[in-house]
Amino acid sequence: MSMEIIGQGKFLQLLNHNGWEYAERKKVSAIVAIIAEHQGKALVIEQFRPALGKRVIEWPAGLVGDVPGQENEDIVTAAQRELEEETGYRATRLQLLTYGPASAGLSNEIIHIFRAYDLVKVSAGGGVDDENITVHLVPLSEIDAWLRQKQQEDVLVDLKFYSGLYFLQH
Numbered sequence: 001m002s003m004e005i006i007g008q009g010k011f012l013q014l015l016n017h018n019g020w021e022y023a024e025r026k027k028v029s030a031i032v033a034i035i036a037e038h039q040g041k042a043l044v045i046e047q048f049r050p051a052l053g054k055r056v057i058e059w060p061a062g063l064v065g066d067v068p069g070q071e072n073e074d075i076v077t078a079a080q081r082e083l084e085e086e087t088g089y090r091a092t093r094l095q096l097l098t099y100g101p102a103s104a105g106l107s108n109e110i111i112h113i114f115r116a117y118d119l120v121k122v123s124a125g126g127g128v129d130d131e132n133i134t135v136h137l138v139p140l141s142e143i144d145a146w147l148r149q150k151q152q153e154d155v156l157v158d159l160k161f162y163s164g165l166y167f168l169q170h
Helices: 075-087 140-152 159-169
Strands: 003-008 012-017 020-025 030-038 041-049 054-058 061-064 089-101 110-121 134-139
Touching: 030 075, 030 089, 030 159, 041 075, 041 140, 041 159, 054 159, 061 075, 075 089, 075 110, 110 159, 134 140, 140 159
Parallel strands: 030 110
Antiparallel strands: 003 012, 012 020, 030 041, 030 061, 041 054, 041 134, 089 110
């Protein structure tokens, strides 16, 4: 059996490849996530995720190539854009740390994790359109307790967040 499109929406399509069903984003060339700290504090975002029906703690992140007219956007440029849109901070330098699947059994997405250095506040942040992102600067020395408190408040923590903490702490 070959690849077959079994469902389509505006932004996603459902594919079947030899009996394995998975989701694929349309018009996206990559996903970026940006881990950063500023003056000893982790730069964290919190936003409502409709698929989960809850607010989620995450690193700033976004899509590459999804903006009309910027389909060939460079991945580093996209990472810088997403960091600024979501947090209001601009990095002097971005370093690609690693990349890999987000959910290997469900999607073909590959996330590229960048580390942002030497942050400068340039705008309010908060995201674009209706993202309604809350930005947190959390002291790294208090991050574990802060995350536990958020979970007690019924806020979920994206598991990729813990991967980013590993990179910040090592």
